[in-house]
Amino acid sequence: QKEVEQDPGPLSVPEGAIVSLNCTYSNSAFQYFMWYRQYSRKGPELLMYTYSSGNKEDGRFTAQVDKSSKYISLFIRDSQPSDSATYLCAMRLDSNYQLIWGAGTKLIIKP
Amino acid sequence: NAGVTQTPKFQVLKTGQSMTLQCAQDMNHNSMYWYRQDPGMGLRLIYYSASEGTTDKGEVPNGYNVSRLNKREFSLRLESAAPSQTSVYFCASSAKGLAGYTGELFFGEGSRLTVL
Numbered sequence: 001q002k003e004v005e006q007d008p009g010p011l012s013v014p015e016g017a018i019v020s021l022n023c024t025y026s027n028s029a030f031q032y033f034m035w036y037r038q039y040s041r042k043g044p045e046l047l048m049y050t051y052s053s054g055n056k057e058d059g060r061f062t063a064q065v066d067k068s069s070k071y072i073s074l075f076i077r078d079s080q081p082s083d084s085a086t087y088l089c090a091m092r093l094d095s096n097y098q099l100i101w102g103a104g105t106k107l108i109i110k111p
Numbered sequence: 112n113a114g115v116t117q118t119p120k121f122q123v124l125k126t127g128q129s130m131t132l133q134c135a136q137d138m139n140h141n142s143m144y145w146y147r148q149d150p151g152m153g154l155r156l157i158y159y160s161a162s163e164g165t166t167d168k169g170e171v172p173n174g175y176n177v178s179r180l181n182k183r184e185f186s187l188r189l190e191s192a193a194p195s196q197t198s199v200y201f202c203a204s205s206a207k208g209l210a211g212y213t214g215e216l217f218f219g220e221g222s223r224l225t226v227l
Contacts, residue, residue: 004153006153008151032214034214034215041220041221042220042221043115043201043203043218043219043220043221044154044201044216044218045217045218046215046216049214049215088153088154090154092214097142097205097207097214098156098159098169099154099156099214099216101153101154101155102153103151103152103153104153
């Protein structure tokens with residue numbers, strides 16, 4: 001079993017919809033949780049970063065961490081065609097900087 | 112600002128051939144990484160260099176070697192390419208060890224390698 005599980009999709013939604021992307025993980029010691037966005041034929045780029053539990057909001061994006069359920073989510077409000085990309089979750093321990101990655105979810109926003 | 116630059120962007124090799132992927136960053140970062148990305152597998156760490164002069168194995172180091180040439184450059188070498196090494200390779204850097212480090216990785220655009 002992988003340490004971090006992520007549904008590969010693709011997830012296809014109409015423009016303007018609220019999108020929910022999720023990852024589950026097995027190591028309860030993870031403390032840092034990140035979401036990266038990767039456009040086709042490009043490298044990943046950091047989108048959101050959260051430490052420990054709770055929510056973090058940045059414009060149309062909200063990252064949520066539920067450590068009791070070992071579950072993290074990324075919500076995108078008012079989704080746009082430009083949000084079409086693969087979204088990768090990543091996480092790490094407090095004491096180790098090595099990131100553990102999900103496989104990524106491909107998101108398609110239809111105009 | 113170029114960020115992380117990888118060369119070449121595309122390469123086709125025959126089994127047994129060797130090649131080196133080059134990576135350079137201009138952000139004065141201490142740490143550099145080589146990942147491979149395969150469908151359904153996510154990003155897997157091949158090797159990393161926490162600082163100039165040091166290199167360490169990651170999750171999938173077999174069949175690869177690395178050189179941290181200086182603070183800016185980190186190369187990945189395939190000595191005898193195999194079809195299983197067909198993948199997209201990403202170089203990344205981070206400010207680990209510098210003030211304000213958050214863990215963010217900065218990636219290049221990738222090098223697409225096919226081994227026949």
